[in-house]
Amino acid sequence: MPITRRRFLAGAAATAAVTTAIPAARAQSNTRLKFTLPWIPHGGYTHMFVAKKLGYFEKRGLDVTIDRGFGSGEVCKTLGLGQYEFGSLDLGVMTNCAAKSLDLVAIGMLSPRSPLGIFSLPKKNIRTPRDLEGKKLAFATGSGDFQLWPAFVKATGIDDSKVQKVFMGPEALIKSLIDEQVDGEGNFYGSIAPSVWAQGLELNTMLYEDYGVKMYSLVFAAQSRTVKERADVCDRFMQGVMEGLAYTYLNPNESIDIHLDQVKEFKGSPTNRDVVKHGQGIMTAMGLVPEVEKNGLGWADPEMIKRTRETVVTYMGAKDVPPADQLFTNAFAGKVKLTPAQWASVRESVKRYIPARA
Amino acid sequence: MRDSVVVDGVGKTYASGVEAIREARFRVVPGEFLSLLGPSGCGKSTLLMMIAGLLAPSRGTIRVADGDVRGPRPDVGVVFQSPVLLPWRTVLDNVLLPIEMLRLRRADYEGRAHALLAMAGVDDFAATLPHELSGGMKQRVAICRALVHDPALLLMDEPFSALDALTRDQMGLELLRLWEVHKKTVVFVTHSIREAVFLSDRVLVMTPRPAVIGLETEVKLPRPRTMDLQESDEFNRYVGLLRHAIEAGNRP
Amino acid sequence: MSGRALAWPLAVSLAVLGVWEAAVAVLRVKAVLLPRPSVIAGVLWRQGPLILEHMWPTFYQIVLGFLLALAGGVLVAVLITYSEIVRKGFYPLIVVSQIVPKVAVAPLFVVWFGLGDLSRLLLAFLIAFFPIVINTASGLTSVEDDFVRMARACLGSRWQIFTKIRLPHALPLIFGGMKISITLAVIGVVVAEFVAAQRGIGYLIVMANGLLDTPLMMAAIAALSAMGLVLYGAVAGLERLVVYWHVRTESPRGGFA
Numbered sequence: 116m117p118i119t120r121r122r123f124l125a126g127a128a129a130t131a132a133v134t135t136a137i138p139a140a141r142a143q144s145n146t147r148l149k150f151t152l153p154w155i156p157h158g159g160y161t162h163m164f165v166a167k168k169l170g171y172f173e174k175r176g177l178d179v180t181i182d183r184g185f186g187s188g189e190v191c192k193t194l195g196l197g198q199y200e201f202g203s204l205d206l207g208v209m210t211n212c213a214a215k216s217l218d219l220v221a222i223g224m225l226s227p228r229s230p231l232g233i234f235s236l237p238k239k240n241i242r243t244p245r246d247l248e249g250k251k252l253a254f255a256t257g258s259g260d261f262q263l264w265p266a267f268v269k270a271t272g273i274d275d276s277k278v279q280k281v282f283m284g285p286e287a288l289i290k291s292l293i294d295e296q297v298d299g300e301g302n303f304y305g306s307i308a309p310s311v312w313a314q315g316l317e318l319n320t321m322l323y324e325d326y327g328v329k330m331y332s333l334v335f336a337a338q339s340r341t342v343k344e345r346a347d348v349c350d351r352f353m354q355g356v357m358e359g360l361a362y363t364y365l366n367p368n369e370s371i372d373i374h375l376d377q378v379k380e381f382k383g384s385p386t387n388r389d390v391v392k393h394g395q396g397i398m399t400a401m402g403l404v405p406e407v408e409k410n411g412l413g414w415a416d417p418e419m420i421k422r423t424r425e426t427v428v429t430y431m432g433a434k435d436v437p438p439a440d441q442l443f444t445n446a447f448a449g450k451v452k453l454t455p456a457q458w459a460s461v462r463e464s465v466k467r468y469i470p471a472r473a
Numbered sequence: 474m475r476d477s478v479v480v481d482g483v484g485k486t487y488a489s490g491v492e493a494i495r496e497a498r499f500r501v502v503p504g505e506f507l508s509l510l511g512p513s514g515c516g517k518s519t520l521l522m523m524i525a526g527l528l529a530p531s532r533g534t535i536r537v538a539d540g541d542v543r544g545p546r547p548d549v550g551v552v553f554q555s556p557v558l559l560p561w562r563t564v565l566d567n568v569l570l571p572i573e574m575l576r577l578r579r580a581d582y583e584g585r586a587h588a589l590l591a592m593a594g595v596d597d598f599a600a601t602l603p604h605e606l607s608g609g610m611k612q613r614v615a616i617c618r619a620l621v622h623d624p625a626l627l628l629m630d631e632p633f634s635a636l637d638a639l640t641r642d643q644m645g646l647e648l649l650r651l652w653e654v655h656k657k658t659v660v661f662v663t664h665s666i667r668e669a670v671f672l673s674d675r676v677l678v679m680t681p682r683p684a685v686i687g688l689e690t691e692v693k694l695p696r697p698r699t700m701d702l703q704e705s706d707e708f709n710r711y712v713g714l715l716r717h718a719i720e721a722g723n724r725p
Numbered sequence: 726m727s728g729r730a731l732a733w734p735l736a737v738s739l740a741v742l743g744v745w746e747a748a749v750a751v752l753r754v755k756a757v758l759l760p761r762p763s764v765i766a767g768v769l770w771r772q773g774p775l776i777l778e779h780m781w782p783t784f785y786q787i788v789l790g791f792l793l794a795l796a797g798g799v800l801v802a803v804l805i806t807y808s809e810i811v812r813k814g815f816y817p818l819i820v821v822s823q824i825v826p827k828v829a830v831a832p833l834f835v836v837w838f839g840l841g842d843l844s845r846l847l848l849a850f851l852i853a854f855f856p857i858v859i860n861t862a863s864g865l866t867s868v869e870d871d872f873v874r875m876a877r878a879c880l881g882s883r884w885q886i887f888t889k890i891r892l893p894h895a896l897p898l899i900f901g902g903m904k905i906s907i908t909l910a911v912i913g914v915v916v917a918e919f920v921a922a923q924r925g926i927g928y929l930i931v932m933a934n935g936l937l938d939t940p941l942m943m944a945a946i947a948a949l950s951a952m953g954l955v956l957y958g959a960v961a962g963l964e965r966l967v968v969y970w971h972v973r974t975e976s977p978r979g980g981f982a
Binding site: 525527545546547549550551553555557559560561570571573574575602604618 | 871872874875876877878879880881882885889890893896968969970
Binding site: 154155157182183185189192193196198286289290293294310313314379380381382383384386387390 | 755757758768771772775832835836839840919920921923928929931932933934935936937938940941
């Protein structure tokens with residue numbers, strides 16, 4: 116199977132290059148697709164709802180359903196088993212699942228900066244990794260931050276036995292931090308910060324990548340079989356997504372309105388708007404890396420893919436992980452670009468969200 | 474005239490090895506009121522259940538109306554020690570249970586059911602549920618149920634022993650009234666000597682386990698029987714006779 | 726329930742709500758931790774349509790799952806009662822099926838049966854099934870020998886004894902099982918929605934929780950509780966209708982029992 120994967124991806128690249136040269140022809144009837152988010156539809160995924168609402172999928176002949184997910188681990192399964200055509204999830208978790216022969220490949224980058232980290236309320240005075248020793252941390256076992264905790268421990272040299280860990284379902288994490296039942300917790304920056312900030316609280320962030328655990332995080336993915344047999348659909352889908360992403364980058368406020376309109380469950384409370392706003396800002400900020408600014412939205416650096424893969428092999432104990440070039444393809448990426456001026460204005464608008472060392 | 478019941482060489486040994494009845498042998502004449510008398514545990518109820526077809530004998534034969542008893546029969550009615558009325562059915566529906574089981578037309582028997590209840594003095598309660606009735610009233614309903622399908626033979630297993638003494642006497646009188654009107658053959662099981670003498674034409678005494686039929690005596694007291702009869706010397710002579718027989722554990 | 730009987734529980738509930746409202750205000754508890762009842766009421770009012778929209782799929786699955794459990798449960802109970810072979814073979818399996826925590830099984834069901842209603846329906850069925858089986862079997866077998874003997878004396882066939890004696894006798898116990906079952910079905914469906922749904926009250930609760938919108942979360946829980954009460958009340962009401970002969974021994978009557 117590994118060998119044929121390589122051939123799919125090469126073929127996909129060729130197909131995509133050809134099809135995008137021709138303006139997208141409207142299909143006789145729209146192709147119906149199902150897409151799964153990694154978790155609930157928070158602000159980091161506004162671009163999906165923008166793309167749907169503003170017709171970026173429809174004009175390409177696609178009818179996309181956006182479902183919530185139950186963690187990257189679950190997305191591996193539902194996507195890998197064909198219950199969804201496309202999904203978004205953490206690349207590290209995806210790589211681990213690919214090793215278990217789930218047929219997944221990344222088809223576009225969303226969050227080149229990894230949002231995995233340890234978060235805490237300032238009053239707990241956790242500013243450096245060493246401060247974690249003697250503290251109580253909460254984790255959700257299926258979450259990428261817990262699966263890569265060993266990598267963080269190795270990179271920082273802290274004494275893991277001195278860190279007390281408690282485990283809970285992902286839905287309980289944020290509340291337990293605010294209630295101060297734990298001193299800190301592992302989470303994704305874009306999931307936890309907006310909710311905590313919307314409550315008027317500050318947050319200390321300790322991102323893994325700032326301590327040497329550099330890897331890509333959230334990506335768009337599909338079965339490699341889909342990429343091979345339906346490359347055209349993949350391309351149309353990803354262009355719709357990227358167009359939505361560009362819109363969100365450049366029109367944050369309008370995007371929030373669209374998001375709340377599409378996700379009625381969030382419409383009620385005024386704080387929700389702030390939560391969506393922060394989540395969106397964080398995801399945008401985590402996308403600001405030089406290789407994307409240069410090569411276009413969704414583009415992945417093969418070196419970083421390799422590094423992500425190595426981290427997974429080393430710290431998640433995964434065997435039979437496919438080689439890096441079979442885990443991703445840039446065939447559908449880099450076609451939506453922003454001008455340097457636009458990038459500058461985006462950077463300015465999300466200045467406060469760009470994570471810095473605590 | 475053929476016999477109502479013929480019990481021939483009947484014995485019963487339980488699976489546990491206990492021999493309840495060694496040998497029973499007797500006949501019942503049609504229209505007769507026969508009592509099986511004996512102390513508790515002597516197997517008289519067991520014998521009655523075998524005649525009813527609810528229990529199989531270990532040996533011997535039982536015939537009712539010239540036919541072998543192979544199971545419950547429509548020409549037999551049974552009254553048990555406790556009324557066992559179905560709590561979810563009205564009094565009337567309880568009485569009509571045998572009709573339903575025999576798949577006869579209910580309409581044909583409703584009149585008869587009401588008449589029986591009226592004779593038992595409980596027709597006013599035809600539409601009530603059993604839990605509203607006293608013990609005596611429930612047992613009256615049970616007797617009506619045993620008679621609704623007009624069986625020729627009525628088997629009664631200590632039907633009044635769970636009632637208080639006053640009710641008991643009254644029920645005895647009413648039973649005799651019903652019996653006189655409908656001319657049934659009755660086999661009546663009791664451990665009360667006075668009751669046996671008062672009600673019956675003939676009394677069979679059963680010995681304790683392993684039981685056999687001991688003394689058999691006819692009761693030649695005038696009918697209809699009245700309560701004052703129980704004061705008479707004649708009555709008490711029979712009672713004394715039977716008591717001695719029981720105390721002696723009489724064997725032929 | 727009569728008006729007078731309703732007054733006291735209503736008064737107690739209102740008093741509890743009053744204390745809650747005052748305590749939160751006085752102690753300045755953050756809305757994200759515990760909102761005031763008046764705030765929750767406001768959310769119920771403003772977002773009523775949204776809550777109702779999510780209540781319907783949950784309600785539908787609870788009721789359907791419960792009915793399937795009732796039909797299946799009674800059937801299995803009858804088989805167990807009348808066939809020694811079936812009982813010996815299947816009883817251990819049935820017990821094991823109850824011990825497995827449904828929350829753990831829910832994601833597996835999604836993998837096997839997909840993301841649609843089927844997984845949740847099956848979970849509701851599994852969870853609601855056992856009390857019905859146990860109670861029905863118990864009701865069918867616990868008929869006193871006297872009743873069966875009487876029915877035989879009244880010339881009943883085995884089938885007649887089953888329909889006219891055992892089944893009515895089992896009804897009070899079956900309803901007892903049903904009351905437990907409907908409660909479990911509510912819990913089962915909602916918990917399944919926590920881990921495997923795209924709509925429903927459980928889904929709404931999780932979504933609200935995810936954004937720390939505690940007022941919406943508690944409004945959803947309140948709506949869910951109301952639904953649970955209604956469903957339980959429906960079963961209890963049906964019980965009063967069907968099992969009319971089960972008299973409370975404390976109620977004094979004119980005559981004697």
